[in-house]
Amino acid sequence: MTIIDGAGTGAGAGRGPAAGPAAGPARELVVTGLEKAYGRNQVLRGVDLTARFGTVHALLGENGAGKSTLIKILGGVTRQDAGTVSLGGRKLPPGGVTAAQRAGVRVVFQELSSIANLSVAENLLYRAEPHRAGVVAGRRLQRRAAELLARFGMDRLDPGRRVADLDLAERQLLEVVKALAAEPRVLVLDEATSALSSADSSWVLDQGRQAAARGCAVLLITHRLGEVRDVADRLTVLRSGTTVLVGRPDEFDDDTMITEMLGRRVERLFPPRTPPGEDVVVAVRGGRVGERLGPLDLEVRAGEIAGLGGLQGQGQREVLRALAGATRWTGGEVTVRGREHHPATPAEAIRAGITYVPEDRQREGLLLTRSVLVNSSLSSLFSLVRRGLLDRRREAQRSRAVAGDTGLPEGRLHAPVSMLSGGNQQKVVLARALYREPTVLLLHDCTRGVDVGTKADIFALVAGLAAKGTGVVFYSSDLSELAHFCDRVYVMAEGRVRGRLDAAGGELSEESILRLALTHRADDTGEEAPAP
Amino acid sequence: MTDLQLPAAPAARPRARRRRPVPWDLVAALAIFLVLAVVDLVLQPALADLGQIGLLLQTGLPLVLVAAAQTMVVLVRGLDLSVGGILAVATVVTASAQGGGPGWIALALAVGIGLGLLNGLLVGPVGMQPFIVTLATWTIFDGIALKIMSTDGGTPPPAAVALATGETAGIPNSVLVVVGLLVAWLLLRRSRFGHRMVAVGTDAERARLNGTPVRAVVVAAFVLSGLLAAFAGVLSSGLTASGSPTIGDRYILTSVAAVVIGGTSLLGGRGGIGLTVLAALSLTLINDIVAAMNADVWVTTAASSGLLLVLVLTRGLVARLSGRRVT
Ligand SMILES: Nc1ncnc2c1ncn2[C@@H]1O[C@H](COP(=O)(O)OP(=O)(O)OP(=O)(O)O)[C@@H](O)[C@H]1O
Ligand SMILES: [Mg+2]
Numbered sequence: 001m002t003i004i005d006g007a008g009t010g011a012g013a014g015r016g017p018a019a020g021p022a023a024g025p026a027r028e029l030v031v032t033g034l035e036k037a038y039g040r041n042q043v044l045r046g047v048d049l050t051a052r053f054g055t056v057h058a059l060l061g062e063n064g065a066g067k068s069t070l071i072k073i074l075g076g077v078t079r080q081d082a083g084t085v086s087l088g089g090r091k092l093p094p095g096g097v098t099a100a101q102r103a104g105v106r107v108v109f110q111e112l113s114s115i116a117n118l119s120v121a122e123n124l125l126y127r128a129e130p131h132r133a134g135v136v137a138g139r140r141l142q143r144r145a146a147e148l149l150a151r152f153g154m155d156r157l158d159p160g161r162r163v164a165d166l167d168l169a170e171r172q173l174l175e176v177v178k179a180l181a182a183e184p185r186v187l188v189l190d191e192a193t194s195a196l197s198s199a200d201s202s203w204v205l206d207q208g209r210q211a212a213a214r215g216c217a218v219l220l221i222t223h224r225l226g227e228v229r230d231v232a233d234r235l236t237v238l239r240s241g242t243t244v245l246v247g248r249p250d251e252f253d254d255d256t257m258i259t260e261m262l263g264r265r266v267e268r269l270f271p272p273r274t275p276p277g278e279d280v281v282v283a284v285r286g287g288r289v290g291e292r293l294g295p296l297d298l299e300v301r302a303g304e305i306a307g308l309g310g311l312q313g314q315g316q317r318e319v320l321r322a323l324a325g326a327t328r329w330t331g332g333e334v335t336v337r338g339r340e341h342h343p344a345t346p347a348e349a350i351r352a353g354i355t356y357v358p359e360d361r362q363r364e365g366l367l368l369t370r371s372v373l374v375n376s377s378l379s380s381l382f383s384l385v386r387r388g389l390l391d392r393r394r395e396a397q398r399s400r401a402v403a404g405d406t407g408l409p410e411g412r413l414h415a416p417v418s419m420l421s422g423g424n425q426q427k428v429v430l431a432r433a434l435y436r437e438p439t440v441l442l443l444h445d446c447t448r449g450v451d452v453g454t455k456a457d458i459f460a461l462v463a464g465l466a467a468k469g470t471g472v473v474f475y476s477s478d479l480s481e482l483a484h485f486c487d488r489v490y491v492m493a494e495g496r497v498r499g500r501l502d503a504a505g506g507e508l509s510e511e512s513i514l515r516l517a518l519t520h521r522a523d524d525t526g527e528e529a530p531a532p
Numbered sequence: 533m534t535d536l537q538l539p540a541a542p543a544a545r546p547r548a549r550r551r552r553p554v555p556w557d558l559v560a561a562l563a564i565f566l567v568l569a570v571v572d573l574v575l576q577p578a579l580a581d582l583g584q585i586g587l588l589l590q591t592g593l594p595l596v597l598v599a600a601a602q603t604m605v606v607l608v609r610g611l612d613l614s615v616g617g618i619l620a621v622a623t624v625v626t627a628s629a630q631g632g633g634p635g636w637i638a639l640a641l642a643v644g645i646g647l648g649l650l651n652g653l654l655v656g657p658v659g660m661q662p663f664i665v666t667l668a669t670w671t672i673f674d675g676i677a678l679k680i681m682s683t684d685g686g687t688p689p690p691a692a693v694a695l696a697t698g699e700t701a702g703i704p705n706s707v708l709v710v711v712g713l714l715v716a717w718l719l720l721r722r723s724r725f726g727h728r729m730v731a732v733g734t735d736a737e738r739a740r741l742n743g744t745p746v747r748a749v750v751v752a753a754f755v756l757s758g759l760l761a762a763f764a765g766v767l768s769s770g771l772t773a774s775g776s777p778t779i780g781d782r783y784i785l786t787s788v789a790a791v792v793i794g795g796t797s798l799l800g801g802r803g804g805i806g807l808t809v810l811a812a813l814s815l816t817l818i819n820d821i822v823a824a825m826n827a828d829v830w831v832t833t834a835a836s837s838g839l840l841l842v843l844v845l846t847r848g849l850v851a852r853l854s855g856r857r858v859t
Contacts, residue, residue, distance in 0.1 A: 097743035113741035
């Protein structure tokens, strides 16, 4: 086990009893002394990393540690201030995407790179389109794309669809296929599993393993230690822009890794449960949204954390969106605190005390070019108005407090959100949700891309809100979060609730959620699940 | 993480056949054009004749081309206020021929490319706002046109006049130019460069992540715009058999109107020249109808603007009702 403290001590440090057969020194990706500053923010301070071809190498670190910055330099998107990247013994010229791609580097970017107005096929083969004299051969393009999707077992993506019409998970999967299609020598997966169900996540990890088996160096960036244990041969931990830990996953226990990442210990991830109250805050009876959702029955009590479980895409997103006023209920009876709730707009829902943390922070959640402060106060502006004008001072005070609660880096509050790391962007969305204590809090994968330490903080915050009487509707693509954080989980399939699992009754576990989700996939009779 | 494995989600369901979304932009542009054409025909029955249509098309052709020029830039999320200036410079250059040959046409087109390149370099590599850049170059280009020719006059080469008003094998040249433009657009749209333009217009940052040479694409779009605007100038000069240093300004806002009516998103990445052409022809028809009714010129402007407003309004409504995002 090699723990390096302070600045890295050289590229050789990473080589221990490495996995895989002994190979020449050239058969690896070597990053040495990488430095990068954005203005006065020194993001990378001499990072070293060595990843062998044919292995999966995990890159860990808390939000803002510099992981994405590092791989943007690898991919030629950003230019380093100092340091080198070499591949198989050859130095990579800095700052050119094309050069990096030619050298065989493919990156699945954390914030995705697909073009919304192009189709799946056009994105898959972007800059590699089959063509005749510059004119793209449409049919061949479609065929090639379909072949690629089939080859990587992702044929549920339709090559003709416009990317704008795909959901986040689908765009993420497309991104992975696109990178695989180039048969890279270095494949970088930057939090590629964070928006995916466990089935899709294991597909991604499996593809990573297979790419490694074909001789590729796979860099896996993730906040889920389980994934690291499952597939990584080696790991590197970054903290504040320096390499602090290098070795094999089995050399360290979770605590060591987390402590190295955060520079502090995390006592517990999930807060203890407090029993919810009796008053019902949200009640849905026979709720419908178009043909996809319903009839749906659902109840959330004050202080309850109610999970929405089941396979991905079974209507959970629609429930949240309809409650949040982002789409309309087309039928049924919906009440919030006993009052009828059929919001036509998100603003109406917000007035009814509902706060929504959407799935796709970049498209639905944030004003990317505005500051952290502005974004966090956005849905509560009316409460900040004094004599017809916005009270800027109060806004700033309140924002600071909330930002502190969510662990946003102080000193970056005036920076445009687009300049934050992915995890910190997610915290801004959360800060806004917590800005005023909502009656109902709707969370869609609110821990996506958030590091373990902050995850624990977020769970504690949400549990705190619940303890004060907020009803929480919680959807997560991570089964363990549903099983350990919720008081009750409604398992959905095909737009209906198929069963209810209560933590209090001891029925709630990862297995029970899964079993319910699966049994109701097999029989499509549409009968209600046996009531608990 | 759990070691339990979920099977792939809704894969079990056979992929539903996708319903193609209704192409509202096409429907709207076509409907407007047809209604206006019918109105015009009722007012002037003599129009139902290829020769007459050719004549009408002739007068509308400069607008069609300027609107196409504008479309190229809007597609990459830009705006070109200087198209009128480039058109003006091209008319006076063409009209400076004074009995010279078709070389003057080539010169005018080359100048258009040069001016477009200047715009493109300032926006792309230098990184200035397209609005500011072309606002400035608009007046500069107008000034250049006035420097070359202080009042209307001059004589374009016969080739320019023939190009604008003649016919080839019984088909009016104006018809051929429009057909040529549409074919060129179809090829461009399907070309690899077309894909780059869509990518840059949709999201320049993501395009860059994919290794698109974003600045070069922007420059190329402005160059194409310059070329098309200059071609409009050549035809305009051929049409009036003279050059006019002040003719350009009236085209600027109209070209943007045609782009919008044609359904090209001002946010970039969506739309194309096909519907822009139809929209430009619709605006020409409005002009013709107003003239046939002997109404004042301001009626044309009012009617065009009214059309623009109504269309943008309904587009917003349709988008809202069908649950799409407004772009
Ligand atoms: N374009 C930019 N301009 C200014 N600062 C930036 C920019 N991109 C990143 N940063 C800063 O660099 C630091 C590291 O960001 P980076 O995205 O590399 O973190 P990360 O390790 O990927 O975190 P996460 O796990 O949240 O994705 C952050 O403080 C971020 O604010
Ligand atoms: Mg990141």
